Amino acid sequence: MVVNCEEVWREVSNYLDGEVDPTLRVAIEEHVRGCKRCTAVLDGTRNVIQLYGDERMLEVPLGFSQRLHQRLDENMPNNRRSFLGWMVAAAAAVLVVGTLELARSSARGLEMRSEHAQLGTGVPPDLMVVVAEEGKLFHLAACTFIHEKNKTQLRTITAAEASREGYTPCVRCLKKYLTEAACSSHNSTLSS
């Protein structure tokens, strides 16, 4: 199967979402390897998805959460948020901040490749992952968010080794582990 540039542009979104069949996937990859224009379109589109997919793009106005909770408070029937409740919440917040600070200080021993990186706590340490020499993230081998240009300098190592070297997990291909970690942390907060 052979595809032209227009077909690649039409399918670039589906390709990045893993929504094309294996035959078309191979044809697209073969075409992109020999086409600078399509490489630019694919890389650029992938960059757009990565940039906007970052949590930092979901900004809320300052004080949003407080105002929201205040509005909910005002409208909740039989409001149980007593003074004691607020004290407990405040104490919990202090504990959470303290724990985070402790975690950050214990992570300082590692030199992260990105100063904004967070350690991936939910990724199995023995999971085989791929890192690019110039990259900052570690990925599953089939992740479409590994940059084509870096693929010549890829290494396969365990997630633990990748973390030790300062790589952080790709939020796309390793999402399920990160979600799991976030979920269990959420639950432990609830049960405490």
Added chain:
Amino acid sequence: MPERMISLEPPAQRSTEIVNEANLIRRVRDGEHELFYELIRPYERRVYAAAFAILRNEADAEDVAQEALLKAFKHIRQFRAEARFSTWLIQITVNEARMRRRKAHASIMEPIADRQDEEGNYTPRDFADWREIPSETLERNEIRQKLAEALAKLGQIYREVFVLRDMQHLSIGETAKALGISTASVKTRLLRARLMLRDLLAPGLGGAWNMTGKLSFVKGTKPW
């Protein structure tokens, strides 16, 4: 294997997640109202972002986000477990935001992109070579601002799909359900949104990056 297929959660983990959330929902229904704060905490920003994608105004988006979450609390008994709670919240938010927008519709001028033929193919305009953009770039306020400006230039129908799918990481099916459109429409709009944003952000085109003059670049160079 395609990336999206890898990110699908195993059935066991998914069901654990559902049980935990369902347990919380049940307790809120049974009168432990204060647990509602815990229930919505992971989704507060997403609800605001969904409202903002439609309204493009901070004050309105905040008000609608509050309304939507209040409505979710009042109608939590109507939540059916076959959908994810987050998708249900986004659906309520989208409806609230659309209603608010309809009321103020006369005064809103839609960007040109809304009038483009949705079914027509979109041809990329810029073929400059891209290299990986470091995530640190997003620490710069002006870069986030430029990304937000580019997003605001998209037509409503493209922005809604892009925000739900690529910023909130809803699946194609969930996005379709939240917006009340077909999955085919989601895919078509998503393709156009992604390619339009790529063109808007490509330097050297006189696009969003050059609007304030603070980030003007020589044609063909990259801002990162």
